[in-house]
Amino acid sequence: MAKLTIDDLKKIKEKAKRRTELREGGDYRAKVTVHMGTCGIAAGARKIMNAFMDELEQSKSSDILLTNSGCAGLCSREPMATVELSGQAPIKYIDLTEQKTKEIFQKHVIGGNVVKKYALGKGSEKTDA
Amino acid sequence: MEDLSLHILDIAENSIKAKAKNIEIMFEENTEKDMTSLEISDDGMGMDNKTLYKVLNPFFTTKNTRKVGLGIPLLSEAAKAADGKFSIESQPGKGTRLKAMFKSSHIDKKPIGDIASTLISIISGHPEVRLVYTHKLNGKKYELDTKEIKSQLNGIPIHSPEVLKIIKININKGIDSMRRQK
Numbered sequence: 001m002a003k004l005t006i007d008d009l010k011k012i013k014e015k016a017k018r019r020t021e022l023r024e025g026g027d028y029r030a031k032v033t034v035h036m037g038t039c040g041i042a043a044g045a046r047k048i049m050n051a052f053m054d055e056l057e058q059s060k061s062s063d064i065l066l067t068n069s070g071c072a073g074l075c076s077r078e079p080m081a082t083v084e085l086s087g088q089a090p091i092k093y094i095d096l097t098e099q100k101t102k103e104i105f106q107k108h109v110i111g112g113n114v115v116k117k118y119a120l121g122k123g124s125e126k127t128d129a
Numbered sequence: 130m131e132d133l134s135l136h137i138l139d140i141a142e143n144s145i146k147a148k149a150k151n152i153e154i155m156f157e158e159n160t161e162k163d164m165t166s167l168e169i170s171d172d173g174m175g176m177d178n179k180t181l182y183k184v185l186n187p188f189f190t191t192k193n194t195r196k197v198g199l200g201i202p203l204l205s206e207a208a209k210a211a212d213g214k215f216s217i218e219s220q221p222g223k224g225t226r227l228k229a230m231f232k233s234s235h236i237d238k239k240p241i242g243d244i245a246s247t248l249i250s251i252i253s254g255h256p257e258v259r260l261v262y263t264h265k266l267n268g269k270k271y272e273l274d275t276k277e278i279k280s281q282l283n284g285i286p287i288h289s290p291e292v293l294k295i296i297k298i299n300i301n302k303g304i305d306s307m308r309r310q311k
Contacts, residue, residue: 008295008299009281009282011295012289012291012292012294012295013283013285015291016285016286016289016290016291016292017285019289019290019291034254036138036139036142036250036254037142038139038199038200038203039199041130041135041138041139041142042130042135042139042203046135046138046243046246046247046250049246049250049253049254050246050249050250053249053253053290053293056290057290057291057293057294066253066254066288067253067254068142068250068253068254068255069254070142070146
């Protein structure tokens, strides 16, 4: 059974609560969307999602939303991710690897500077999240 | 797709596109019967018979971003390649259920892969969906129910990085411990 133990919860509760409270009243500053259509998944999107999750977990940020969407229509350039900082145009990154993902997280999501060498261009398809 | 866990992620994304609120995934391994089975059901919008017939055709898709839809055909082919079976049933307004069976010892049976990463990806991207994952191994059982987890979290979002991390550990431990038990 997947009962999370009291110890498990105690360990994370305070930390998770603090992170959540920090955000309350404010929207997410950044939204990271990993494209997870069949094409993206086959090309390794889950590894990219894992890499973003690790970075997010290690960062102390409370205002970054990590989500996923479907096929963006450019299957040959998967894995792809879109980074959107509030008030700025979304940037699409293509042909991602775990290494590139870490760099994008640090430089763009945290630092606010677009990593031009990995970017496709500006703009985004519609996502549900 | 390299392994079955990636197929699961792909099919679950279909369920989410179909606006499912509940997704149930049942994975079963039976050594005696030399069988592995995967069943995924959802309460999404479902499909009528005409659409259902078409989803096995790789040149059919509901998307307008591209002209091919490979998710379901790929899983169906993976099952058939491993001397297995594939079936899908659906009802408009009710949901969809698909089942893929594989001969475990078949050389073309894909490995299971990283189930924990798949489930965490689904939860992280769609925390509002109730995900129930059941893994049976020769009569032993591991179960994960996001509704149950949410009820223990006292309002902390299930997709907080800390929470996802312990859920991932829980899944890996749960599945590992079944494998270790004789």
